[in-house]
Amino acid sequence: MPMVAWLVQSVFLNVQFPAIPFWGWMLVNIGLTTLVNVLGLSLADRTNKLLTGLGIALVAKRNIPRAVVLVMATAGLLFALVAYIMQLVHPGGVFEDAQIAAYLMSVEVGGQIFADWLNLGLIISGFASGLIVQLSTSRLLYFMGRADILPKKFFGTLSPKTQAPVFNLRFTAVIGLLGLNLTLEMATSFINFGAFLGFTAVNLCVICYFYRARRRQSLGLVSYLLFPLLGMCVNLYLVSQLSATAIVIGLCWLTLGVIYLTWLTHVSKNP
Incomplete structure (x- = not known):
């Protein structure tokens, strides 16, 4: 998941700033999010509090199954509506470059300025997504290490300075580098x-x-x-x-x- 988040982010950045190659943006994204997660204890703390709060809210719901079905139905309808609108804008599924289909379609809808502005929003949200996905992945690996499902010496330890699973963050960063060839x-x-x-x-x-x-x-x-x-x-x-x-x-x-x-x-x- 972190690798895909970094791939998407790098694709959008390469479209917006083609002077820097795709692999260069991959290195920037992986390095920057890993650095923030390793040093950003306050960000990790806020994220954990948010996730804990959401968990408590879910437990306090009486009709959890009904809520899950409602969320899935709403998401399904939203995806179907977006897909229908995309087909109206660009019938068929043939693009000059399928990886940047969203950008190409936004140019068709509102012109170059609109597409660049929309792409900027995707870049900002994409960085936040990569940050959170890497953080949650490293925490999942930490819990698996703490439970002796993975080697505890490596995966089940926290940095004494930042209380972050530094090994896991570096591990996900290395795995993310595989995306350079994908x-x-x-x-x-x-x-x-x-x-x-x-x-x-x-x-x-x-x-x-x-x-x-x-x-x-x-x-x-x-x-x-x-x-x-x-x-x-x-x-x-x-x-x-x-x-x-x-x-x-x-x-x-x-x-x-x-x-x-x-x-x-x-x-x-x-x-």
Whole structure:
């Protein structure tokens, strides 16, 4: 996720300021966000307070499932509306450069000045996005290290000066450098592979729960069997539409994860 955030940011910056090559903007973005996260304790503190506050607010809601469905429905309608408007502006999906399609379309809509102004807003918000995504990723790795899921000596430690997971921040920065040799489409394909496979697993878990609990609970076949099967089929179809490279690398990464999890639970005797 940090790599994709930096890729998007660098694409927009390269369009706005083409004198600096794409790889140069990647180095600037990775270096700057990592520096801020390593030294910016106050920013990390404010972010953590915000996330904690949101978490408390969610726990205090009575109708969490209903709220989740409402948010997803609203987001879905918004995406559908935006996609429809984009098709009115630029019918079809052929662009001179697909990575900067948003910029090219904004030129069609409002001219060069409008496009540059809009792009500036995307650059500012993109930097904030990269900052927060890297911070949250490094904290997730820290929690996994603290729980001995990852080597605690490296991932489960904080800097005594800034109380930031410096090793994890540097680790995500190094991973982000892999984006120098990737297109935005390829990088997002990796994320989509994990997301679609994760959603497939969620549906599979519902089916497993149905077979385990059907004797002691009254569970509907439509809700607990038919819909999850449909969900699995849709997500597996979406996986099949990704690039072959993304699927191969994703399967290799998945295999490594299964091997590591097996070693962690059987060799180390962890639950």
